[in-house]
Amino acid sequence: METEFDVIVIGAGPAGEVCAGRLGEQGLSVAVVENRLVGGECSFFGCMPSKALLRPAEALAEARRIPGAAEAVTGELDVEAVLRRRDEVVHDLDDSGQVPWLEARRVTVVRGRGRLVGELAVDVGGRRLSARRAVVIATGSVAALPPIPGLADALPWTNEQATTSKRVPERLLVLGGGVVGVELGQAWATLGSRVSIVEAMPRVLAREEEFASDLVHRSLVERGIDVRVGVPAVAVARNAGGEVVLTLGSGDELVGDEILVGVGRRPATRGLGLEAVGLEDGKAIAVDETMRALDTPWLFAVGDVNGRALLTHMAKYQARVAAEQILGRDAAVDPLADGALSPRVVFTDPQVAAVGHTLASARAAGIDAVAVGHDTSGVAGGSFYGRLAPGMSRLVIDDDRRVLVGATFTGADVAEFLHAATIAVVGEVPLERLWHAVPSFPTRSEVWLRMLEAYDAPSRDARAARARLAV
């Protein structure tokens, strides 16, 4: 086999695939090194199976909320069918379906663990590969295990087991009320588990708008999930009977059959040979806006491994930027579109879809921000959606520049609302222009109209009046 390539990509998750694929399409010789599944965490143990677990119950819940359709739903969710469909979505953890896409772009897939051994040099199981132009690190991240006494010995689930389990645990404890915790907590609850979610922060989805946290919290509780916020987990033990006992800072003890840990991720850089090129083992690889590692212009890092935004779509975006750079073209991630401001969707029911700033983060960033809001379903189009999930939406507006700097939508099936806001925020479309972008009647996108009215209408020149209209 060839050992010299234009570019070597380590890691064949979404970021690695996109970067390698684009470079291959452009005629470069590319190797992608993967020691596990081509397609990565997201395809097999992340977004894809979690949505596969959530969607059937979501579709059924919506049908049940609609008179005329509800009467036809006389049976129950078929848990076995959901799990089978989930297995189909993850191709039974077989990545052979992913490889042809790379092969069609003449990318060489090298199986094994890649390790940097010097400038432009990579070792794969004793074989030395060298790159002419660049090495791209796209190894992603792994679930972080917090230092809670007894946790590691209790054989906790991470996202990996929680997305692929073929068995529904009778009782599931969930550590962490972030995206992983609330999505998988809801998923297993709909499949029959008794679920408890424990979050040390004062609310679930702590980085999102408070009203979004509240709506998701309430909805989880309505599904019978025991949600505890503002209380730390202090000890975990698996007892002789195989049960997991979780002790909280309050002294309460929760008992489950499994415990899922969803309290953050760490960059997958251990044993990657970073120290051979002057970087620190186990740490995120700091990059500039071209995705180049600082002071190491031949080395790129894209996706979770650089710690900027732990989101598949941002990983792919960064991968496109890196590919353009390697091809000698001008490209950089945009500060309006990257990092904490990245668009993001939580696929609970109600869903949360957000981009850019929350009101709090905008103000913390020194923006003269005001917020306007409206019930997501408080428009004509809402009449046709399930009335138990009205949801709430908010725009965050830079009052000086009169552009949108953030938006959050919550409600049934609002994920596809988001791209409009992403275009408005990233495109910095002036509010005056947004008035001419007319939402169609009777779509629920008319919530835009209500929010623009709240900002602009009678109180046009009266910021105080606007503040009263804010959510």
Next chain:
Amino acid sequence: METEFDVIVIGAGPAGEVCAGRLGEQGLSVAVVENRLVGGECSFFGCMPSKALLRPAEALAEARRIPGAAEAVTGELDVEAVLRRRDEVVHDLDDSGQVPWLEARRVTVVRGRGRLVGELAVDVGGRRLSARRAVVIATGSVAALPPIPGLADALPWTNEQATTSKRVPERLLVLGGGVVGVELGQAWATLGSRVSIVEAMPRVLAREEEFASDLVHRSLVERGIDVRVGVPAVAVARNAGGEVVLTLGSGDELVGDEILVGVGRRPATRGLGLEAVGLEDGKAIAVDETMRALDTPWLFAVGDVNGRALLTHMAKYQARVAAEQILGRDAAVDPLADGALSPRVVFTDPQVAAVGHTLASARAAGIDAVAVGHDTSGVAGGSFYGRLAPGMSRLVIDDDRRVLVGATFTGADVAEFLHAATIAVVGEVPLERLWHAVPSFPTRSEVWLRMLEAYDAPSRDARAARARLAV
């Protein structure tokens, strides 16, 4: 009762309500004259009841396409419950729920038929009202009856009967394969009617992209609807047994229990006194981009009655423009956002959501346009949606200016995809910026990514290659 107002609005449909409401909010004295239902055609006989009839079957069809959910749907659509919910949505044709919104804005509702009797003068049943600033005509449109022999005598349904019928006709003939025809044809088919749709043009939804017509046509046929295109209706008769016999140009005869006419609208200006102010009775009122009637600066016409765009949301948009003008502020409809380019959604299954140009209309307008397309569900997020309705999407790009001039999405539940395209088209967001507006994974909005790639990627400088990638 007062007889002098700042503004008199004739017609209390969506356009009239929005215009009167905004003027009232701003402290003007406003009368709105309505001889029928406050809320108008759209609320009672148009968009609202038609979506109420369509949505339950749509939600159920989607649940049936999703493994795990499908197994729970063991019953059938409850037709009576659908009709009852439809009745709720139209408030049993009682408009008292609409009035408080106007009253809260201190708008006087005058019941009766308004007729212009001179400059700033309106007669309502013999009572003369006068306006200090402006008169706004917002009387909408009525279903047009084509001059087909026998049609009028056959007591045809218009949208009015077709949206409010409490009985499901066994066999329903539909004249016209435009939006009214395909939406109501599908609705009654899902409720149990045997439906035939006859369209003289070569395809249904003739103004939309051809692939959209094809997908909707195919889906109607799959639901058992008999769709005839490219053939005119030449005669209609209701026979002694009460059946309607429709004779086609081909000589074929179709027999039904009712016949729905959905072949266009005419402006509701008959008997409105237009001749008293130098305009022509029964014609659309031509307006400039401020919504002022030509050569008649005190007279405004908003909504269907001016013939620009027969869409509720555009009527409301025009109403906002007129209100701003009457308040002495600068406002005008935007040529990128009005008329035939207006955003529009067809709520069939698959849905069609479009804004701006089709490829054909862009080229006809002299734009150096290229089209790129992709399966709407051909992205990761599509895995979670019903696989029987993949759909297709297309962007129409002005290749000189590198901005979007049109977009069409088809597929299950794509109505909310549209607003992103509307913002991009109306905001003239450069394609280069659109690359930084990253669609979230795994939403179906990632179809944007695929389409931008098709336009830009390997074939960046090769227009010919792009043409090959076009739908």
